[in-house]
Amino acid sequence: MFFTIPHKGIEQSNIDINKDSIGREKPQRIVSLSPGNTEILFALSAGDRVVGVASYSDYPEDAKNKPSIGGYHAPDVEKILSLAPDLVIAMGEVQVKYIQSLKRAGIVVVSVEPKNMQEILDAIDIISAAIGEQERGVALRSELEHKLSEVRRVTANSTSKRVFLEVWDSPLLTVGNKSFINDIINQAGGINVAAERNVDYTPCDIETLYSYDPDAYVVISHSRNASRAFINKADFADMAAVKNQQIAAINDDLLTRPGPRSFTGLVKLAEILHPEAIKDGEIK
């Protein structure tokens, strides 16, 4: 028995999952094919049943000790099979051919690839159903929904801030509206200045950045020192974000990796954008 949920049809396929899962033993050997899925599995308290993870699965700490099955873009099918999983949690499009190989080998594959905050919640439903942790799933979902609604509540009366999100400094990259991060910005009461671009990551030249004149400049830190030089140069002194000292950094995993921690990233971003509305640590 196996089933695959294309990420676009999450709603309908959801029903099949629940039907299929009824009367089925809880999977005991789970392999996760993306760092985000690993985080969801651990958040559903299924960490001890995870026997293999994609590389970069570095959260929570315990995930680092799990055997790696290679990068998410090229998982090692043979290695996965050798782990004898009874469930593989995969991504969508990018892993289609690997999912096919696994299914041919008779492995149960569930695939989720959230593209926005709502789809993370849906992915949690799907995964919790597939691993038989529905109760924990409901709890996690409502915890995260609470964060989302709290952020919406406290930012409701604030004016939206225009944000430039620096994915990388050289070459300078930002996010268009196809990116998952674009949705986090919107939910956090911000407006992505590059939202008119119909792409995921996209290069941006200095002049365009300057003429966007964002209210806030948020750097994805890539675990580096947050105060990187370039925006602090004298040439940018006239930018609103620099004048108002609205320059901040957020750890990349909180923004780029769809999972439970994306909601932590959301709260962090909301705190950066609306310091007047949110007191320190108000939203837990």
Added chain:
Amino acid sequence: MKLLIQKPVIFISLSAMLLAIIAIYMLTIGTASIPVHTVLSIILEKLLGIHNQDIPTTQQTIVWNFRGQRIALAMIVGSGLAVSGTCFQTMFKNPLADPFILGVSSGAALGASIAIVTGRTDCMIVLAFTGAILSLAMVYFLGQQSMHNSSDQQLLLAGIACGAMLNAMLSALMALNSQQMQMIVFWLMGSLTNYVDTLMPVFVIVSIGVMVVMLFARDLDVMALGDEDARFLGVDVDKVKPLLLIVTSLMTGACVSVSGIIGFIGLIVPHIVRKIVGTTHLVILPLSAIFGAIFLLLADGLTRMVPLMSGIPVGVVTALFGSPFFLYILYATGRRLR
């Protein structure tokens, strides 16, 4: 036209004027809409100190610092690559030679990628330059061991082999660091939009490079006949060639380290210039520099003028428009010969 080509000084001066006009025109183009007369006032004020109207500092910053830097970078890189290309094609007597043929670009790309995956983007330019120089040193050391007639081929082969190895290492690095893959890819496609604070050193390296190559223009004329003939005519090929190789590769390395890999300029500009003015290097070299600068300015201008192309790196544009243009030139010359 014929008269112009027979009087190279006039032709070179006219080309230089064309370059200046295009450069000034490019200063008026960008995402921020700044009126042409404001741009001209800013240029007059910055260059000649003539103050005729009060201009907001933001507009001054955009025109002089951001656009100015980008245009300067385009001109420096364009001329550096074109002059290196001219030099390589003559020295190797190979019409396919371009500034990247000795693996300089692969070395630079590897250096830049190491900077990206280790998160040290502040050292990116230095690492890219180091990579370029190390790969050149390796190619030269391995390739020049036999200094006889076939040493050119030897060097080219060493360059291609070394480039293949470095590219493989680059691919491996990208596969192992999939999270940074997009950043590396965008760097590889070449771009003039980065905030570069090492413009001056690059400018110095490229202008010294162009001057040194110009000093050997007559030697290059002779070397085009063949190394044996050149020796016979009194050119110390064994000394001149290594010197020029090092100078041009330093230029290429400096250009690649700030702009990423911008292909095609070093290949087609020299050919176009030769088709117009013949084979005298004293004329070809300065014209290559000027046309290289013009070509890259126009390619970069396209990415700013055509909204559809705004997300496309300039290195892609040069190949996209350079190739058909070059093919047309080949076609036209072929027809004339027939």
